[in-house]
Amino acid sequence: MMLICKIKKEFKNFSLDVDFSMDENHLGFLGPSGSGKSVTLKCIAGLINPDSGQIILDDKILFDSSKNINIRPQDRKIGYLFQDYALFPNFTVEENVRLGLRFDKNLDVSDRLKEMHIYHIKNKYPNEISGGEKQRTALCRILLNKPDILLLDEPFSALDAYIKHSVEEEVMRIIDKSKLRTILVSHNKDEVYRMCDSIISIANGKTYIKKEKNDFFKNPKTLTEAKLIGIRNFSSIEPTTNGNFHATNWGIDFNKRGDFDKKILAISDNAFTISNYPTDSNSFILDNYSILENIDSLTIVFNKDREKFTDLRIKLAKDDYYKLDKNKIYANIDQKDLIFVEDR
Structure with missing residues (x-):
C-alpha cells in the first residue's frame, strides 16, 4: 500500500517540484506559508492538474502526463479536509453530511452522526456550531465514502488555542478508529510531531528527503529543516x-x-x-x-x-x-x- 507522487507545476511566480513516496500510516508536510504544501495536496486530490509527472495510489494511476491519464477528483477515493471545512452555510449539519454521499443518496446517516457526536446538532447550521463541531461534520462527510487516504490541510489553524489540542486528539481518535492513512500539511512543528510517523520538509515548492520524525527533529541536515524545528x-x-x-x-x-x-x-x-x-x-x-x-x-x-x-x-x-x-x-x-x- 503506497502513494507515489512525482510531479511538477509552473505557476506565474512559483514552481512546484514534488518527489516523494508514502508507505507509512501518517505522513507530515512541514513548511512555511507559501511553500507549496497545500498545492501538493490539491494535486493529489485532483483539484489542481500538474504539468508533468505521475501520482499513483495503491498501484492505481491517478495522474500520468506521459500516458494522458487524469482521474477525476470524485473518482479518486481521496478525502480532503479543507482549512475552512468547506461547509455550505445554508445547509444543516445533516444536509452537509448527506451532500458527501456519492452513491446511495437515501442512505440513513444517523449512526454515523451519532458516532461523530454531531447527531444532537444535526438540524443546526454551520454558523450555529463550534469550530470542533464543524470539523467533525466535515470529517463525517468525508468518511461516509470510505476514502483510501485522508488529506488534512492545516486542519486546526482556524481553531482557538484553548480547544485546539482536544480537537486534535479527537480527530486522531477518529482517524485511528477508521484505520485511515493520512497526510497532514502544517507549519506547526508540534502538531506534526504529535500526529505523524514521518516528515517531509518543503520550501519554495521543493520537497526534501523524508525522515522518521525523531530523526527529523534531532538531526536537521539543512538550513530549512533547522528553521522548521524552531532553531533561530x-x-x-x-x-x-x-x-x-x-x-x-x-x-x-x-x-x-x-x-x-x-x-x-x-x-x-x-x-x-x-x-x-x-x-x-x-x-x-x-x-x-x-x-x-x-x-x-x-x-x-x-x-x-x-x-x-x-x-x-x-x-x-x-x-x-x-x-x-x-x-x-x-x-x-x-x-x-x-x-x-x-x-x-
Whole structure:
C-alpha cells in the first residue's frame, strides 16, 4: 500500500517540484506559508492538474502526463479536509453530511452522526456550531465514502488555542478508529510531531528527503529543516589556525573540528547552560546582553557588537539566571549540540 507522487507545476511566480513516496500510516508536510504544501495536496486530490509527472495510489494511476491519464477528483477515493471545512452555510449539519454521499443518496446517516457526536446538532447550521463541531461534520462527510487516504490541510489553524489540542486528539481518535492513512500539511512543528510517523520538509515548492520524525527533529541536515524545528541561531563559519572554527555572525570561536563542507552552524536557544565559571565544554563570557522575560523562562540576547554581529539567543529557566553572580557570566555548550547544516 503506497502513494507515489512525482510531479511538477509552473505557476506565474512559483514552481512546484514534488518527489516523494508514502508507505507509512501518517505522513507530515512541514513548511512555511507559501511553500507549496497545500498545492501538493490539491494535486493529489485532483483539484489542481500538474504539468508533468505521475501520482499513483495503491498501484492505481491517478495522474500520468506521459500516458494522458487524469482521474477525476470524485473518482479518486481521496478525502480532503479543507482549512475552512468547506461547509455550505445554508445547509444543516445533516444536509452537509448527506451532500458527501456519492452513491446511495437515501442512505440513513444517523449512526454515523451519532458516532461523530454531531447527531444532537444535526438540524443546526454551520454558523450555529463550534469550530470542533464543524470539523467533525466535515470529517463525517468525508468518511461516509470510505476514502483510501485522508488529506488534512492545516486542519486546526482556524481553531482557538484553548480547544485546539482536544480537537486534535479527537480527530486522531477518529482517524485511528477508521484505520485511515493520512497526510497532514502544517507549519506547526508540534502538531506534526504529535500526529505523524514521518516528515517531509518543503520550501519554495521543493520537497526534501523524508525522515522518521525523531530523526527529523534531532538531526536537521539543512538550513530549512533547522528553521522548521524552531532553531533561530545561525552563523557562517570559518576554520581557524588551530583546526577549530570561528562563528562569524557572533564573533565567537568554538572548539570542535567542524564538518566544513557545510558552511552554517545552527544552535538551539535551549542548548546552553550558564555559570559563573567556564566549563570543560565550549564557553564564552556574556559581556554584552539584554534580557527578554517570558512567562516561565528568560531569553538572553547576546551581541558583542551590534554594528558587527547578529544576536545570539539563549533560553533558560529564570532560577538558573537569578541565582548567579551577575558580575561575570559564562554561556556553555557541549560539542554535541553544535549542529552543522547545508545552506538550502
